[in-house]
Amino acid sequence: MTRSASRPEFTPALGHHGLTGLYDAVIALMTRERVWRSALVDQLTPREGETIVDVGCGTGTLATLIKAAAPGAEVIGIDPDPEVLDRARSKAGIRGAKVDFLRGFAGDVSDLIGQGRADKIVSSLVFHQVPIVGKRAGLAAIYAALRPGGELHVADYGWQRTPPMRLLFRQVQALDGVENTRLNAAGGLPDLIAEAGFEGVEERAVIATATGSISLYRAAKPRDPASPTRQEIAMPQLISPQPLSTARQSDGRRIRLAAVALAIFVTGVDQLAKAWALTLTAPVEVAPFLNLALGFNRGVTFGLLSSDSDAGRWFLVALTAAVAAAVLTAAWRTRHRRIALALGAIAGGALGNIVDRIRQGAVTDFIDFHLGDWRWPTFNLADAAIVCGVAALLWTSMKRRKGTT
Numbered sequence: 001m002t003r004s005a006s007r008p009e010f011t012p013a014l015g016h017h018g019l020t021g022l023y024d025a026v027i028a029l030m031t032r033e034r035v036w037r038s039a040l041v042d043q044l045t046p047r048e049g050e051t052i053v054d055v056g057c058g059t060g061t062l063a064t065l066i067k068a069a070a071p072g073a074e075v076i077g078i079d080p081d082p083e084v085l086d087r088a089r090s091k092a093g094i095r096g097a098k099v100d101f102l103r104g105f106a107g108d109v110s111d112l113i114g115q116g117r118a119d120k121i122v123s124s125l126v127f128h129q130v131p132i133v134g135k136r137a138g139l140a141a142i143y144a145a146l147r148p149g150g151e152l153h154v155a156d157y158g159w160q161r162t163p164p165m166r167l168l169f170r171q172v173q174a175l176d177g178v179e180n181t182r183l184n185a186a187g188g189l190p191d192l193i194a195e196a197g198f199e200g201v202e203e204r205a206v207i208a209t210a211t212g213s214i215s216l217y218r219a220a221k222p223r224d225p226a227s228p229t230r231q232e233i234a235m236p237q238l239i240s241p242q243p244l245s246t247a248r249q250s251d252g253r254r255i256r257l258a259a260v261a262l263a264i265f266v267t268g269v270d271q272l273a274k275a276w277a278l279t280l281t282a283p284v285e286v287a288p289f290l291n292l293a294l295g296f297n298r299g300v301t302f303g304l305l306s307s308d309s310d311a312g313r314w315f316l317v318a319l320t321a322a323v324a325a326a327v328l329t330a331a332w333r334t335r336h337r338r339i340a341l342a343l344g345a346i347a348g349g350a351l352g353n354i355v356d357r358i359r360q361g362a363v364t365d366f367i368d369f370h371l372g373d374w375r376w377p378t379f380n381l382a383d384a385a386i387v388c389g390v391a392a393l394l395w396t397s398m399k400r401r402k403g404t405t
Helices: 017-030 033-044 061-069 082-095 106-113 132-145 163-176 178-185 189-195 246-277 310-333 337-360 381-402
Strands: 051-055 074-079 100-103 118-124 146-157 199-209 212-220 284-287 290-297 363-371
Touching (some): 017 033, 033 146, 033 212, 051 061, 051 106, 061 074, 061 082, 106 118, 118 132, 132 146, 163 212, 163 310, 163 337, 189 199, 246 310, 246 363, 310 337, 337 363, 337 381
Parallel strands (some): 051 118, 118 146
Antiparallel strands (some): 146 212, 199 212, 284 290
16 A cells, blocks of 8 residues: 555555455465465454554455454454445455444545544455555554554565475566565565554464465553663574574585586486487387377477477477576575475476477377276476476475464
């Protein structure tokens, strides 16, 4: 949410006004909404008689959940978008939740409800899309609106700790802008919260989603707000950044070399297998569900984006090379062995197919998997390496998620 001297401006739901109608469905599908919203409400612990403000309330999902958890609380939702506020009022009416919805920006909170009135203020998926000036203005207004000892609870995209999470977060940046979202992705939001005068700033949970990791933060306004002291930010101990020792630096070099070695190995084995496949003159039945049959693919993995033109061929070469370079760069930077090896397998598969496309204009395929009349698109070892690498990344991300949620 941003402000303008001439007229209010804000980032609409999903980054575009035309997508507002899809907001609830997309958030539910892509962000594990039930998980983080439930965790946020549990962290908030709404109580009867409290005044709780939802800043950037959107379509009112969180505000109605808070009201359901504490029917005797006064719940206020604030958002600058009149269209989503209409949806919020409709949703609250259907659910029988008495919530007051007001139009305004984060920087308007203290003006809209009064200074020192709120017991708790909550915000979800708002600050990542706001320019840094707006972030500071919003946090200052929230600080002013809270009573001494009042609490701030935030669920938003935070530090994207792993290459898979950083890659997934690019989807959010494509909608909400790289410049506005960069600070959140680098883990800088807790610093801004502390800078605004809050104490006890801590990251309580990290939840992996299909669009990057969402962090849950908690902070409090000092009971003596006249002389706030900046507190050290508490981060989850197991995932806090730590200086690299000499031994860990050595481990990092070994991990990088292992990833590169695996990429080279996958490329080499793939090329040897394809050289053998080129000698096939007829399909070879290996099992009732598996044949070895020579074929050529002018697209990418499993025949996607197929193109017969010479321009299409070199476009795919450039595209695949760019992907391979990005994957290898991520593998080189990560300090996690499993992630590095998964990325190495993906890069090796991409390189194996690039060699084919440069040399002969098409990728050699020969693995024909089928069940009855159903046939999977013919593929090769490079394709298999890419799929295994992606599966390993997803599995690793889920394993790490269990340790941070």
